[in-house]
Amino acid sequence: MGFTIGVxxxxxxxxxxxxxxxxxxETAEELAHIAAIGCHLxxxxxxxxxxxxxxxxxxxxxxxxxxxxxxxxxAAGLQVVVDLQVGLAGGAFHIPDWALDFPPATPPVRQxxxxxxxxxxxxxDPFADPKMLAAQRRLFNEAIGYYADHPAxxxxxxxxxxxxxxxxxxxxxxxxxxxxxxxxxREAAEAARLFWISDLSALGRASSMRPSAVAETLGALAFEVxxxxxxxxxxxxxxxxxxxTMALARALVAAAAIDPAPIxxxxxxxxxxxxxxxxxxxxxxxxxxxxxxxxxxxxxEQAEFVxxxxxxxxxxxxxxxxxxYYADFxxxxxxxxxxxxxxxxxxxxxxxxxxxxxxxxxxxxxVRQRLDAGQLTPGQPRxxxxxxxxxxxxxxxxxxxxxxxxxREGGHG
Numbered sequence: 001m002g003f004t005i006g007v008x009x010x011x012x013x014x015x016x017x018x019x020x021x022x023x024x025x026e027t028a029e030e031l032a033h034i035a036a037i038g039c040h041l042x043x044x045x046x047x048x049x050x051x052x053x054x055x056x057x058x059x060x061x062x063x064x065x066x067x068x069x070x071x072x073x074x075a076a077g078l079q080v081v082v083d084l085q086v087g088l089a090g091g092a093f094h095i096p097d098w099a100l101d102f103p104p105a106t107p108p109v110r111q112x113x114x115x116x117x118x119x120x121x122x123x124x125d126p127f128a129d130p131k132m133l134a135a136q137r138r139l140f141n142e143a144i145g146y147y148a149d150h151p152a153x154x155x156x157x158x159x160x161x162x163x164x165x166x167x168x169x170x171x172x173x174x175x176x177x178x179x180x181x182x183x184x185x186r187e188a189a190e191a192a193r194l195f196w197i198s199d200l201s202a203l204g205r206a207s208s209m210r211p212s213a214v215a216e217t218l219g220a221l222a223f224e225v226x227x228x229x230x231x232x233x234x235x236x237x238x239x240x241x242x243x244x245t246m247a248l249a250r251a252l253v254a255a256a257a258i259d260p261a262p263i264x265x266x267x268x269x270x271x272x273x274x275x276x277x278x279x280x281x282x283x284x285x286x287x288x289x290x291x292x293x294x295x296x297x298x299x300x301e302q303a304e305f306v307x308x309x310x311x312x313x314x315x316x317x318x319x320x321x322x323x324x325y326y327a328d329f330x331x332x333x334x335x336x337x338x339x340x341x342x343x344x345x346x347x348x349x350x351x352x353x354x355x356x357x358x359x360x361x362x363x364x365x366x367v368r369q370r371l372d373a374g375q376l377t378p379g380q381p382r383x384x385x386x387x388x389x390x391x392x393x394x395x396x397x398x399x400x401x402x403x404x405x406x407x408r409e410g411g412h413g
Contacts, residue, residue, distance in 0.1 A: 003378055004079070004320030005310065005368060006041030007034060008267060012327035012353055015339065016089050019050035022065045028072045034326055035076040037350060037361045038368030041154070043266065043322050044069055045083040046143065049096045049114070055135040058142045067147065074152040081155040081195065081266075082147070084139060085126070085162060091286065091342030092117075093165045099124050099132065101166075109165050109288050112337045119289075126159070127168040127177040136181060141188045148189035155193040157222070157266075159209075164199070167207045171393070175213035182217055197266045199224045200232070200245050203252075204397040211249045212256035212389065220319070221249050224267035228294050228344070229287060232404045236295030239308040242268050243316050244407045247385050248400070255389035262319035269324020270297045270305050271344040276352060286341040294344055303359035306350075310367045315379040323364065327351040383411035 011018045011026055018027075034042055050062045066082070073080045087093060092110040100113065100121040107122035126132045144156050158181060168174040178196060185192060200223060202208040211221055225242040227233035233241050246263050253261060273281060273296045280298040284291055297305065306323055313321050327349035333339050339346050350361040370376045385403055392399045 003314045003318065003371060003376075004040045004264075005364060005371075006039050006043060006079075006081075006320060006322040007324065007326045007350060008043040008045065008322055009034065009326050010045070010089075010329070012349070012351065012355065013330045013333075015329045015333045015336075016047055016094060017333075017336075019047055019062050019065060022068075024068050024072070027069055028075075030326065031069070031072050031078060032076045033351070033355075035078050037357070038365040039078065041079040041081065041320065041322070042073060042326070043081050043083060043157075044073075045086040045089055045160075047086050047089065047094055048099075049094060051084070051143070052096060052135060052139050054096075055098045055131055056138065058139055063143060063146065066143070067150075070147060070150045070152045074150070078152065079154040080152045081157060082143070082153060083157040083160055083197070084143060085136065085159050087160045087162060088165070090338035090345035092338035093123065094338075095123055095165075099126075099135070101125070101129075107165070108167075110286065110338065110341070111165075115337060117337055117341075123162075123166040125166055125168070126162050127166075127173050137184055140181065140185050144185055144192050145188035148192045155195050157195045157197050160197045161199050161202070161224070163202060163205075163208045167205070168209075170207055171210050171213070174207075174209045175217070178209065178213060178217050193220075194218050195220060195222045195264070195266070197222045197224060199226075200230055200241070203245070203248060204400045206393055206396055210393070211252045212258055215253045215261035216256075216258050218261075220262050220264065221253070222264040222266040223249065225265055226267065226269060228270055232401065234408075237270060237297060237301060237305045239305060239312055240408070242309060242321075243312050243383075244404055246313075246316060246318060247381060247383055247407055247411065248387070248403055250381065251385040251387040251403075252389055252392065255387045255392070264319045265309075265313060265321040267322050267324065268309055269348045270295070270302055271347045272297050272299050272302050272328075272358065274347055276358075283343060285343045296344070296347065299358045299360070303363040306360045306363040307367060310364070311376065314371070314376050316381050317378050323350065323360070324348040325350075327355070328353040383407055385411050
């Protein structure tokens with residue numbers, strides 16, 4: 001399979017509430033639009049609360065709606081990666097009420113529970129808590145087991161940065177959890193392709209899901225890299241940051257003597273200014289519990305970022321890239337959590353909130369046309385890193401900064 005271009009799909013008029021307010025005509029139209037833009041793939045997040053309203057019950061109405069979406073994607077010629085245990089969406093973690101831990105403890109991330117912000121209790125340990133493990137088995141086995149053979153499905157994500165919402169006791173605990181879940185899933189769906197989606201910041205935390213464990217167990221790696229959010233970015237439109245993430249992940253896997261694994265950039269986007277035609281500017285936004293000034297690009301800058309990112313990843317041999325969201329969200333949703341305090345999530349799309357295409361959509365079409373014509377072909381890494389894995393994880397935050405500087409200076413290529 002060649003390089004795959006994708007987006008994360010949330011309906012522009014529904015955002016994170018789409019599973020409860022499902023509209024099959026709307027999803028059919030928008031999935032067809034995603035294909036027309038030039039995407040091969042849509043990431044479809046199955047919001048946790050909608051899919052599993054209680055620990056011992058999976059909502060079959062929601063699973064039926066997932067089946068409709070998969071059928072519509074297949075009709076549009078799209079592949080689908082389904083995200084489970086979601087989890088992170090719109091700058092906040094959407095957590096079912098039954099998954100909250102006691103006694104009270106301040107969560108490290110912004111949380112939405114039942115449509116409202118929750119800052120008194122944190123997520124139960126998803127890697128060790130018996131209630132969580134039983135719930136995961138139920139969700140994974142029912143969802144994956146039922147749709148594993150669907151022609152549109154090319155993969156399932158088992159967690160999207162859950163180790164950021166609640167860190168595992170150790171990296172070893174996280175690795176053991178992943179192996180155990182995969183063994184259980186294989187009993188229901190032997191050939192299912194599975195992913196774990198990390199972000200770049202996970203490579204700076206000792207207690208996280210490490211690339212070597214993921215590559216060994218799943219045979220593939222997936223990262224979200226949003227340059228406007230990470231301090232290692234040289235500027236808010238730094239397309240090299242995704243290339244550095246790939247180089248570092250490859251080096252950590254090689255240092256652990258594990259076979260090379262394909263790497264997906266599962267999310268890489270920049271928000272645009274709310275008014276089309278306006279120049280890029282910095283706006284205050286909430287990142288977890290912190291208010292920061294983030295860059296909102298002009299639509300032309302977003303298009304240039306998309307082109308540079310896709311061309312760079314293809315040249316470096318990435319498996320594919322998902323570019324932020326399909327569409328910006330309707331203004332009627334901006335006062336509802338999580339969009340009320342996450343301005344960037346309102347405008348991460350390739351399509352405006354009225355359904356018209358931004359220049360970034362045309363940029364995707366041009367890259368896709370060149371791919372199909374054989375004018376862009378996957379290459380080999382030009383800049384490499386060398387890492388001592390044990391030494392790296394002794395102080396990963398410091399090592400991450402040092403290796404980023406080394407990569408920008410040319411690495412070992």
